[in-house]
Amino acid sequence: MKSYQVVKFGEPLELREYENPQPRGEEVLVKITACGVCHSDLHLADGYFDLGDGKKITLADRGTKLPFTPGHEITGTVVAIGENVKDIKIGDSGIVFPWIGCGKCEACLDDNETLCEMPKYLGARLNGGYSDHIIVPHSKYIVSYGDMDPAQAAPYACSGLTAFSALKKIPLTSKDDWIIIIGAGGVGINGILLSPATHKAKILVIDNDPDKRGKAIEAGAYEAFSPDDETEIRNKIGIGASAAIDFVGRPETTDLGLSLVKKGGMVIVVGLYGGSLKLSLPLVPMKSMTLRGSYVGELKELKELVNIIKSGKIKLIPVKKQGLETANQAMSDLRSGKVNGRIVLIPN
Ligand SMILES: [Zn+2]
Ligand SMILES: [Zn+2]
Numbered sequence: 619m620k621s622y623q624v625v626k627f628g629e630p631l632e633l634r635e636y637e638n639p640q641p642r643g644e645e646v647l648v649k650i651t652a653c654g655v656c657h658s659d660l661h662l663a664d665g666y667f668d669l670g671d672g673k674k675i676t677l678a679d680r681g682t683k684l685p686f687t688p689g690h691e692i693t694g695t696v697v698a699i700g701e702n703v704k705d706i707k708i709g710d711s712g713i714v715f716p717w718i719g720c721g722k723c724e725a726c727l728d729d730n731e732t733l734c735e736m737p738k739y740l741g742a743r744l745n746g747g748y749s750d751h752i753i754v755p756h757s758k759y760i761v762s763y764g765d766m767d768p769a770q771a772a773p774y775a776c777s778g779l780t781a782f783s784a785l786k787k788i789p790l791t792s793k794d795d796w797i798i799i800i801g802a803g804g805v806g807i808n809g810i811l812l813s814p815a816t817h818k819a820k821i822l823v824i825d826n827d828p829d830k831r832g833k834a835i836e837a838g839a840y841e842a843f844s845p846d847d848e849t850e851i852r853n854k855i856g857i858g859a860s861a862a863i864d865f866v867g868r869p870e871t872t873d874l875g876l877s878l879v880k881k882g883g884m885v886i887v888v889g890l891y892g893g894s895l896k897l898s899l900p901l902v903p904m905k906s907m908t909l910r911g912s913y914v915g916e917l918k919e920l921k922e923l924v925n926i927i928k929s930g931k932i933k934l935i936p937v938k939k940q941g942l943e944t945a946n947q948a949m950s951d952l953r954s955g956k957v958n959g960r961i962v963l964i965p966n
Contacts, residue, residue, distance in 0.1 A: 621749035622945040623685040627665025647698040653747030654691030654773040655961040670894025689747030690716035693768035712760035716740035750965040769962040781809035783915030788861040791819035801865035802830040810837040869893040884908040
């Protein structure tokens with residue numbers, strides 16, 4: 619098994635070779651056909667998240683042991699199964715759901731594994747998909763994608779699911795409502811593409827990159843503005859938007875979202891760029907606003923999402939396939955903001 623691994627935080631990934639692991643019990647060994655490159659892989663490789671005001675959470679403190687293999691947007695084919703596996707067979711293919719909990723706590727038993735305090739996320743706590751094989755803890759985490767291209771299906775495990783779960787947290791909207799999407803990178807574009815499957819509201823996109831605004835309109839956004847066009851945005855949305863989803867997660871972007879929602883509105887922070895927010899507290903009760911987070915999504919949501927993408931009713935996110943051996947280049951391209959859509963790594 620060839621894996622591109624974080625050997626030291628803040629350094630490029632290194633190629634390491636291992637014996638193929640043997641699945642035991644409920645485990646399944648999957649031969650990887652594709653793995654998307656996600657922004658959070660950069661934070662994982664750096665080894666920390668910036669909490670603002672000089673504070674950080676480090677992955678070492680959160681229990682990530684080195685070396686480890688990043689990558690959580692995985693598709694593959696089952697090549698070996700543990701002795702207790704019954705409901706999947708060798709040769710079956712699917713998207714691997716990576717947001718796996720401990721399986722024992724109340725959150726996990728309620729199928730809210732992303733709320734688990736002891737998660738075992740693939741590509742973060744357990745080895746992930748920048749490899750040609752992966753051990754998946756249980757067959758239930760492999761979701762069939764039908765006859766889709768596996769590279770096209772892979773980004774739905776994170777980029778697609780994250781956007782979908784955030785959209786689903788917004789109460790039902792009507793066609794006169796606005797939902798603001800801040801940041802039209804990979805996840806933001808997925809949010810625009812998936813919005814017709816979840817909401818009637820019009821989508822207004824805010825991004826400071828004119829190319830990304832163009833891509834947002836192509837993806838189906840009703841309007842796209844630069845953050846500097848605040849007057850035009852306000853003229854467009856009138857009393858305010860029903861909700862704003864911040865796919866960037868910087869103090870300025872969340873602050874902008876808070877200023878643009880109407881009374882009773884919701885701001886959902888999804889992006890993990892980092893920093894800390896100064897909030898005018900009286901406005902929280904006066905506007906009855908909700909500020910909440912959304913982290914990736916649940917297995918049941920991935921199943922619902924896969925049914926939507928298989929139905930052919932929504933446009934799919936553009937993907938760019940390249941060899942697994944380009945993992946470091948792919949990460950630096952993503953870091954410099956050069957990537958439109960999603961890079962998907964293909965093991966050879
Ligand atoms: Zn991700
Ligand atoms: Zn749990």
